[in-house]
Amino acid sequence: MILLASKEEIFTNKIFLCAALPLVKVIAMDSPKLAKKFEHTHKVIQVSAIDPESPEGKVATHFVINSGEWLVHADKVDKNPHIELEFKSVESMNAFFKGKIGPATLPKMRGLKNTGAFVAFMQVLLKMSALLGAKTPPEDEETKKLLVKCFFYLLSSGISTLNKQDHEDVHNWALKSPDRVYAWAVNGYPELSAYIRVKAGKSRAGRGEYKRAMPFFTLRFDSLNSALGILMSTDDMLEATKAGRLIMDGAPEFGAQIGEYMLTVAGYAQ
Amino acid sequence: MAGGLTYTAVESTALSTAEYYGKALCEIGKEHPEVVALTADLGKSTKIGMFGEAFPDRFFNVGIAEQNMFGVAAGMAKAGLVPFLSTFSTFASLRSADQLHTDICYQNVNAKIIATHSGTSFGQAGSTHHAICDFAVTRSLPNLTVICPADGMETVNAVRAAYETPGPFYIRINRGFDRVLYPNTDYGFEVGKAVTLHEGTDITVIACGSCAFQALQAANFLENSDGLKVRVLNMHTIKPIDREAIEKAVMDTRRIITVEDHTVLGGLGSAVAEVVVESGKGCGFKKLGIQDKFAPIGLHEDIMSILGIDSNGIVEAVREVMKKDFELDDNWDDEV
Numbered sequence: 001m002i003l004l005a006s007k008e009e010i011f012t013n014k015i016f017l018c019a020a021l022p023l024v025k026v027i028a029m030d031s032p033k034l035a036k037k038f039e040h041t042h043k044v045i046q047v048s049a050i051d052p053e054s055p056e057g058k059v060a061t062h063f064v065i066n067s068g069e070w071l072v073h074a075d076k077v078d079k080n081p082h083i084e085l086e087f088k089s090v091e092s093m094n095a096f097f098k099g100k101i102g103p104a105t106l107p108k109m110r111g112l113k114n115t116g117a118f119v120a121f122m123q124v125l126l127k128m129s130a131l132l133g134a135k136t137p138p139e140d141e142e143t144k145k146l147l148v149k150c151f152f153y154l155l156s157s158g159i160s161t162l163n164k165q166d167h168e169d170v171h172n173w174a175l176k177s178p179d180r181v182y183a184w185a186v187n188g189y190p191e192l193s194a195y196i197r198v199k200a201g202k203s204r205a206g207r208g209e210y211k212r213a214m215p216f217f218t219l220r221f222d223s224l225n226s227a228l229g230i231l232m233s234t235d236d237m238l239e240a241t242k243a244g245r246l247i248m249d250g251a252p253e254f255g256a257q258i259g260e261y262m263l264t265v266a267g268y269a270q
Numbered sequence: 271m272a273g274g275l276t277y278t279a280v281e282s283t284a285l286s287t288a289e290y291y292g293k294a295l296c297e298i299g300k301e302h303p304e305v306v307a308l309t310a311d312l313g314k315s316t317k318i319g320m321f322g323e324a325f326p327d328r329f330f331n332v333g334i335a336e337q338n339m340f341g342v343a344a345g346m347a348k349a350g351l352v353p354f355l356s357t358f359s360t361f362a363s364l365r366s367a368d369q370l371h372t373d374i375c376y377q378n379v380n381a382k383i384i385a386t387h388s389g390t391s392f393g394q395a396g397s398t399h400h401a402i403c404d405f406a407v408t409r410s411l412p413n414l415t416v417i418c419p420a421d422g423m424e425t426v427n428a429v430r431a432a433y434e435t436p437g438p439f440y441i442r443i444n445r446g447f448d449r450v451l452y453p454n455t456d457y458g459f460e461v462g463k464a465v466t467l468h469e470g471t472d473i474t475v476i477a478c479g480s481c482a483f484q485a486l487q488a489a490n491f492l493e494n495s496d497g498l499k500v501r502v503l504n505m506h507t508i509k510p511i512d513r514e515a516i517e518k519a520v521m522d523t524r525r526i527i528t529v530e531d532h533t534v535l536g537g538l539g540s541a542v543a544e545v546v547v548e549s550g551k552g553c554g555f556k557k558l559g560i561q562d563k564f565a566p567i568g569l570h571e572d573i574m575s576i577l578g579i580d581s582n583g584i585v586e587a588v589r590e591v592m593k594k595d596f597e598l599d600d601n602w603d604d605e606v
Contacts, residue, residue, distance in 0.1 A: 022606040072606040160604050178472060178498065178592045179524075197597075205604040212597065213524040213551075216471045216499075250471055251499060 005053065005090040012268045013049065013059065013090045014165050016097050018074045019157035019205075020132070020269060021047055021061040023150050025070040027131070028124045030146050037120035041065045045121050046081035047107075049093035059090065065117070083111035083118050098270065099133060132269075137228040144224040145192060151231040152184040152194035156205040158265030159258075160196050163203040170261055175201040180216035182258050185209070186227050187220060187247075217250030219258060233266075286446040288386055290422035292320030294429040295354055295384075299325050305433070308343050308355040310336045316356035316386040317446075336361045340369035340381075347379035352433065358392065359385035359401030359442055363408055374438045375411040382432045382439045388418070389479060389531030390565045390573040391444035397564040401442070406536025408440045409509040415461060416509040418442045418530075418538075420482035423452040424506055427459035435461060442479065444531075447570065449483040451504070462507045464515040470499035473554075473588055474519035477529040478505050478538050480570075481558075481579050485529055488584035500588060508538055516545040525554035525591050529579050534559040554594040556587050 005013070028034050048060030062078040064071040085107040087093035096105040112118055131138075131147055132154075138144050162170040183195040195210040196203055221227035226245035229235030237259055240246035248255040299305045299321055306328045313319030313331060322329030332339045336357050343353040355362075362370070362385040374381050385404065392399045408416045415437065419425040425443050432439040457465065467482065468489040477485040482504040489500035501523055503515055519526055526546065528539035539557030546553060558579050565573050574580040578587065 018604065018606075025606070074604070074606050157604050157606070176497070179595070179597075180472070202602045203604075204602045207605045213520070213553075214471065214522040 005051070008268075009091055009094060011162060011165060011167060012094045012098075014075065014161050015158050015265060015268045016093065017059060017061045018161040019154050019265070020097065020128075022072045022074050022157065023128055023132075023153060024121075024124050025063065025072050026150060026153060027128050027146065028070065030149075031127075034120070034124055034127070035068060037123070038065050038070075038117070039068045041117045041120070042067065043082040043114060043117045044078050044080075045083040045117065046078050047085045047093075048077065049087040049090045051090050058086070081111070082114050083109075083121065085109055097129075099129075134232070137225065137232060137234075141224065144228060145189060148186060148189075148224055148227045148231065149192045149194075151227075152192060153205075153207060154269065155184065155262050155265055156194040156196045156207075158269065159261045160203040160205040162261070162264065162268075163198070163201075167264070170264065171201065173257065173261070174198050174203050181210050181213070182254070183210055183215040183218040185218055185220045186224060187222050189224065215249070217248070217254040217258065219255060220247040220249055221245065222247065287419070287422045287425050287443045287448045288317035288446040290425045291384055291386075291429055291443060292317035294426040295321045296324045298430065298433050299328065302352065302433070303328075304350060305352045305354065306330065306346060308332060308339050308346075308353055310334055310339045310357045310361070312357050312386075316358070316384070318354065318356040318384065321354070336366045337369045340366045341373050343381045344369070344373035344377055344379050347381045348377070352380055352382070354382045354384060354429075354432075356384045356386060358399060359388035359404045360399060362440070363401060363404035367407055370408075370414075370440075371411055375413045378413040378437060380436050380438070382429075382441070384429065384441045384443065386443050387445045388442040389444065390560075390577070391447070391480070391531070391570050393568050393570040393573050396567045400565050402533045402560050402565060403536065404440075404442060405508055405530070405532050405538060406540075409536070409541060413438055414509065415439045415507070416442070417461065417507050418478040419506055420477075420479060420504050421448045421451040423450075423455050423457075424459060424504075427455050428461075428506065431459070431461050444480055445570070448480050451483050451486070459506070462510045462512055464503040464505045464507075464512040466501065466515075467504050468500060468502040470501035471522055472499045472501075473525040473527065473591060474501040474503060474523045475527045475529060475584060475588065476503045476505045476516070476519070476538065476542055477584075478508065479531055480574070481529040481531055481584075482506075484574070484579065484581045485584055487581040488588065491581065491585055492588055496589070498588065498592065505538060505542070508541055511541045511545060513545050516542055517549050517551075520546055520549055520551050520553045523553075525594070527556045527558060527584065527587050527591055529558040529584055531574065531577075531579060532559050534561055554591045556591050558583060558587055 046062035051059045056077045060077040087107045092105045163174040177198040179199040185193045193209045307321040346353045388401045417428045419428045475485040492498040530538040534557040
């Protein structure tokens with residue numbers, strides 16, 4: 001019997017495919033030690049889940065790695081990857097990435113003969129899991145920066161993904177929106193910034209500072225620790241705003257709105 | 271009270287910009303004996319006659335001879351007096367253009383021209399009395415500071431600033447029925463610095479004169495009806511223009527609409543466009559004003575509505591510009 005995935009499972013899955021898994025590239029390239037492991041790699045590595053509803057019979061995100069250069073193809077299936085982690089269903093994939101690891105959720109692994117690339121890829125996946133699943137902020141500044149950057153990318157891509165998947169609240173918001181840019185930033189660390197451009201139902205997640213103009217609204221943190229406080233839910237948005245840890249560049253009602261969609265993405269990803 | 275059928279007599283007194291001008295000039299005259307006033311037989315209409323009643327020895331009616339008035343004023347200024355001269359804007363900028371150019375601006379004398387009945391505010395008097403190109407003429411003249419106050423209080427500030435600042439000034443006010451924008455003069459008026467009437471990061475409406483009130487109304491309406499955050503700048507000084515405020519508007523809002531009771535050729539819109547182009551940054555842009563034609567004859571409010579420079583016209587223009595793309599590409603793929 002084929003069970004069709006619920007709408008909520010599909011949203012969760014799309015967040016993993018389009019917003020979370022692409023962070024593998026960010027993490028692999030952030031650490032010179034990890035990056036070195038892919039220096040001589042020429043492989044296609046895919047993470048997929050069987051999905052009878054999809055025309056290709058599965059959903060996937062794959063990475064094309066050539067001499068240390070990564071290309072991410074989010075929510076796109078490669079028919080003949082060199083290495084593949086294939087989950088038996090969308091639900092299994094979701095459960096695995098939410099930390100429910102067990103016999104029912106473990107993926108099939110193909111291409112194990114490519115030992116070096118496989119091991120390196122798994123190391124990146126494990127690092128990502130440890131980083132995003134941590135309950136307390138990291139100690140060192142470099143890891144803090146990486147985590148903030150990953151969260152910003154996850155949120156901007158996550159909100160854009162939900163819009164493109166016709167998530168009712170997010171898509172209705174995007175439909176009504178004139179051409180606007182919402183950004184996330186930490187003072188003194190412009191390289192960590194991310195943004196989302198929204199216009200009449202369309203959206204695009206972008207990385208780095210939006211330089212075309214001042215964003216319509218920026219959720220700006222005064223420090224890495226302040227950012228992690230909100231992103232890891234150990235701080236309260238109102239309290240942080242009052243104390244100046246969180247600065248809303250723009251009308252506060254838009255801060256509340258984008259904050260709500262951040263929580264929606266977090267709800268699907270955790 | 272031509273042009274004011276929608277106002278009561280009591281309201282019209284409060285709304286009369288020219289009345290504020292007359293009173294302000296009298297106050298300055300009380301403290302500064304070097305201030306003199308000149309008219310070309312329009313003392314009552316332009317309200318400079320109030321100065322004549324208070325200081326008859328310092329008031330000169332040269333008759334219907336505007337060019338002569340400019341020459342006389344230039345001579346008085348050269349002799350150390352501070353002449354304020356008033357006539358209708360169209361006469362000050364066109365009929366007396368040569369004298370304004372050569373006697374006042376070229377000599378860089380300390381004369382203050384308070385031009386009334388500007389734009390289409392003298393609606394029923396007809397197109398011959400509409401001053402639709404005075405910005406274009408005056409802002410191209412070296413040494414001349416050009417100001418277009420939004421209401422009575424701003425007129426008081428502009429007249430005081432004109433007295434306090436050496437050099438020729440051209441202050442353009444309406445026939446006298448502007449809506450009240452400022453309850454008093456303490457809002458930080460500074461020559462060459464725009465006043466932010468409404469904050470916003472979606473789009474900036476830059477207006478001057480009577481259009482500033484209309485822009486503010488449009489911004490309030492759009493916030494409630496469309497959820498749009500419209501920045502409104504009262505660009506009271508046309509020259510020197512507030513480059514910083516315009517460049518900031520380009521960066522912050524990426525879309526600009528200018529609104530003026532003047533032709534769109536050579537006025538506020540052109541001045542703003544020059545800054546935008548020189549900034550090297552593109553933005554959605556639209557100029558509201560008189561679109562290279564003569565304005566119809568009628569009540570000022572009706573003319574503003576026909577020209578699309580009232581609040582409804584501004585609302586429509588904002589909605590139109592908000593639909594324009596400001597990005598070079600149309601790539602909506604998420605970055606990964």
